[in-house]
Amino acid sequence: MTLTVPSTTPATIVPPGRQALDSALFRLDEAAGRLGLDDGLRTMLATPRRSLSVSVPVRRENGRMEVVQGFRVQHNTARGPAMGGIRFHPGTDIDRTTALAMAMTWRCALVGIPYGGAAGGLRVAPAELTGRELERLTRRYVGEILPVIGPEKDIPSPDAGADERAMAWILDGYSAGGYPAPGTVTGMAGGLATGGRADATGRGLAIATLKALPGSPEGRTVAVQGFGRVGASAARHLASAGCRVVAVSDGTGAVADASGLDVDALLAWAEESGGVRGHRRADALPPEDLPELDVDVFVPAAPEVAITAENAPRIRARLVVEAANGPVTPEADAILADAGTVVVPDILANAGGVIVSYLEWVQNLQACSWSAHETGARLRRLMAETVAAISAVSAEHGITLRQAAYMIGVGRVAEAHRLRGLCS
Numbered sequence: 001m002t003l004t005v006p007s008t009t010p011a012t013i014v015p016p017g018r019q020a021l022d023s024a025l026f027r028l029d030e031a032a033g034r035l036g037l038d039d040g041l042r043t044m045l046a047t048p049r050r051s052l053s054v055s056v057p058v059r060r061e062n063g064r065m066e067v068v069q070g071f072r073v074q075h076n077t078a079r080g081p082a083m084g085g086i087r088f089h090p091g092t093d094i095d096r097t098t099a100l101a102m103a104m105t106w107r108c109a110l111v112g113i114p115y116g117g118a119a120g121g122l123r124v125a126p127a128e129l130t131g132r133e134l135e136r137l138t139r140r141y142v143g144e145i146l147p148v149i150g151p152e153k154d155i156p157s158p159d160a161g162a163d164e165r166a167m168a169w170i171l172d173g174y175s176a177g178g179y180p181a182p183g184t185v186t187g188m189a190g191g192l193a194t195g196g197r198a199d200a201t202g203r204g205l206a207i208a209t210l211k212a213l214p215g216s217p218e219g220r221t222v223a224v225q226g227f228g229r230v231g232a233s234a235a236r237h238l239a240s241a242g243c244r245v246v247a248v249s250d251g252t253g254a255v256a257d258a259s260g261l262d263v264d265a266l267l268a269w270a271e272e273s274g275g276v277r278g279h280r281r282a283d284a285l286p287p288e289d290l291p292e293l294d295v296d297v298f299v300p301a302a303p304e305v306a307i308t309a310e311n312a313p314r315i316r317a318r319l320v321v322e323a324a325n326g327p328v329t330p331e332a333d334a335i336l337a338d339a340g341t342v343v344v345p346d347i348l349a350n351a352g353g354v355i356v357s358y359l360e361w362v363q364n365l366q367a368c369s370w371s372a373h374e375t376g377a378r379l380r381r382l383m384a385e386t387v388a389a390i391s392a393v394s395a396e397h398g399i400t401l402r403q404a405a406y407m408i409g410v411g412r413v414a415e416a417h418r419l420r421g422l423c424s
């Protein structure tokens with residue numbers, strides 16, 4: 001099948017955030033065309049409902065005051081309150097945040113949970129701050145976005161750089177008015193609700209990968225780019241399902257072992273030394289080579305774009321499973337599709353996190369706690385049903401899994417607008 005993509009300005013002069021938004025708008029437009037949506041509805045779906053940019057002061061340990069840019073974008077709330085990640089990353093800007101919020105709208109609709117889409121974050125490298133600086137900054141950020149978040153309005157969840165501790169600070173900041181509001185965030189350390197949110201995205205990704213892999217997973221080779229919360233968890237779950245994780249990279253370097261890495265040992269090493277580089281029981285590999293290895297499955301799980309038109313012709317994996325958000329550009333999508341490489345799109349592959357966030361939120365609102373088995377079973381069912389649904393649409397229309405996922409997600413949001421009379 002052939003995909004047509006718009007000609008773009010050379011990548012070097014388009015900021016990465018703008019590229020992410022352009023890709024998001026291209027994919028929306030493609031789905032809107034297939035669904036026959038009119039121009040008014042297309043414009044509504046392409047435009048965020050609410051965008052907030054904030055300037056957050058933080059006093060560093062050395063007494064210096066710095067100002068950090070922060071954002072919260074609510075893309076769409078036609079199907080329910082906004083929900084979406086908080087990202088602490090130096091590449092955070094309003095365009096990338098809008099692209100992430102838009103993808104979250106389609107993701108929630110695709111997996112059938114009653115949320116709209118949001119995203120937020122701070123333009124900061126968390127590793128360069130002390131724990132106390134990060135806590136002060138997070139609490140000030142919450143103060144700035146407080147008017148627009150809340151359990152019935154917009155529910156933050158963890159994304160790259162913002163972990164369970166950050167969620168607990170957000171909840172504490174939100175509850176400073178005098179009343180606890182447990183449904184305000186998800187993925188918080190020490191919450192009442194069960195679900196294993198820290199592990200949920202990787203677990204969901206493994207479920208989607210195993211469903212998309214033809215035949216048995218036993219001995220299938222996997223390369224994982226990015227060994228943070230999502231990449232490490234995905235690697236562990238895929239290894240325990242029988243796959244052979246043969247290469248892993250992170251911001252410090254890349255390591256490989258053709259007979260299969262011991263993922264737990266690598267994780268222990270990375271925690272101790274700050275990264276995968278130097279792991280004694282593996283060979284060093286140039287990190288830029290990792291996406292091009294001859295493996296069955298490539299899992300991009302770093303916050304960066306992994307496959308562009310430049311390296312797409314050299315991708316040898318038959319299955320690419322997008323743990324990261326937006327790791328494959330539309331131009332690269334077309335090249336991979338022509339080469340017969342199957343891409344499990346981010347809005348499905350990394351949906352385990354938002355599914356478990358939803359399960360947590362339901363428990364928090366009802367002040368109850370389900371068993372870990374119950375939340376795990378619900379996650380498995382929703383992921384498996386969604387893989388089956390997009391596979392069926394893909395086969396019926398002769399389109400890629402991403403195009404099928406967008407047809408379903410965008411179609412459900414468009415239908416919600418129609419039912420509410422908000423379509424033009």
Ligand SMILES: NC(=O)c1ccc[n+]([C@@H]2O[C@H](COP(=O)([O-])OP(=O)(O)OC[C@H]3O[C@@H](n4cnc5c(N)ncnc54)[C@H](O)[C@@H]3O)[C@@H](O)[C@H]2O)c1
Nearest residue numbers: 159160161226227228229230250251302303324325350353
């Ligand atoms: N955390 C979640 O629940 C969640 C949910 C859905 C999607 N995601 C997406 O998954 C991706 C990773 O998120 P995370 O929470 O694991 O982040 P994280 O900050 O925990 O980990 C990111 C990892 O990527 C590595 N990395 C950074 N640049 C790299 C590069 N150029 N090459 C190789 N590795 C590199 C880092 O060293 C780190 O190991 C992001 O795109 C995020 O939006 C995360």
